[in-house]
Amino acid sequence: MSFSPGFRTRALAALGFAAAVLAPMAPAHAQVTKLQADPKALILDGAEVAAGTDLFFLSGQLAAPVDPKKTFADVKSVDDLGDTKTQTISVLTKIKALLESRGYKMSDLIKLTLFVAADPKTGHMDFAGANEGFKQFFKTADNPTTVARSTFQVAALAGPYFLIEIEGIAARKK
Numbered sequence: 001m002s003f004s005p006g007f008r009t010r011a012l013a014a015l016g017f018a019a020a021v022l023a024p025m026a027p028a029h030a031q032v033t034k035l036q037a038d039p040k041a042l043i044l045d046g047a048e049v050a051a052g053t054d055l056f057f058l059s060g061q062l063a064a065p066v067d068p069k070k071t072f073a074d075v076k077s078v079d080d081l082g083d084t085k086t087q088t089i090s091v092l093t094k095i096k097a098l099l100e101s102r103g104y105k106m107s108d109l110i111k112l113t114l115f116v117a118a119d120p121k122t123g124h125m126d127f128a129g130a131n132e133g134f135k136q137f138f139k140t141a142d143n144p145t146t147v148a149r150s151t152f153q154v155a156a157l158a159g160p161y162f163l164i165e166i167e168g169i170a171a172r173k174k
Contacts, residue, residue, distance in 0.1 A: 032110060032171045034145060042131065042139065043149040047110035049171045056102055060115065060167040061094045062158060063087035075161055084119060084126035084163045088133025091166045096137070099170055106137055107145045108170040114151040115165040125153045130164055 031050040049055070063081045065072065070080060081087055096106055116125040130151065138146040147168075157165050 031173065032108075034110070034147075036146070042134070042146065044110075044146055045148070047148050047171070049110065052174055053171050054174055056099070056104055056108075056170040056172075058095060058098060058168040058170070060165040061091045061098070062162050062165050063090035064094065066090075072159070075159070078120060078161045078163065081161050081163070084116065084129035085133045087162070087164045088114075088130050088166075089136055091164060092133065092137045095166065095168060104170045104172060106143045108172045109147045109168050110171045111169040112147050112149045113167050114149065115154045115157065115167075116151060117154055117157050117163050119163055120160075126163070127151065 031048075032053060033048040033050075034044050035046045035048065036044045063086070065075055065080050066082050066086065067074075067080070075081060082090065092106075095109075099105060099108065114130055116127065116130055118124050119126055137143060157163070
């Protein structure tokens with residue numbers, strides 16, 4: 001079967017046009033862009049996740065008892081779980097282990113939501129304590145990145161001695 005030169009030219013032009021039109025519809029390369037106007041800021045302004053990126057949504061995590069021999073049934077006071085800073089470190093340690101079990105790193109976190117209850121000893125939430133615990137995992141030599149974050153004071157958490165619960169979203173290139 002032979003085609004006229006004019007037909008071949010029109011066919012090639014049509015293919016070129018189709019390629020140009022459809023190229024933007026091709027799957028984008030997975031990409032996570034962390035947005036931070038002030039590089040000294042503790043948290044990001046936001047994070048942009050491109051199509052084709054793996055996402056991992058972490059349920060809210062609570063602190064473990066300070067004494068690893070104790071169970072949650074043994075928790076009888078805030079002292080058994082620690083202050084807000086101690087609980088934040090405990091929760092972020094759990095989150096780090098969860099991430100690693102799925103092949104993620106702390107630097108893959110893009111969003112955290114902190115729910116902070118008032119410490120019964122002071123009657124108010126310890127935002128500074130939460131930040132101090134947070135600083136041990138972000139903007140460090142091991143993890144120079146940080147995350148977008150929201151913090152809410154809540155009336156109570158799942159138990160009377162929990163001071164912080166943290167949920168998160170991690171994203172990584174496929």
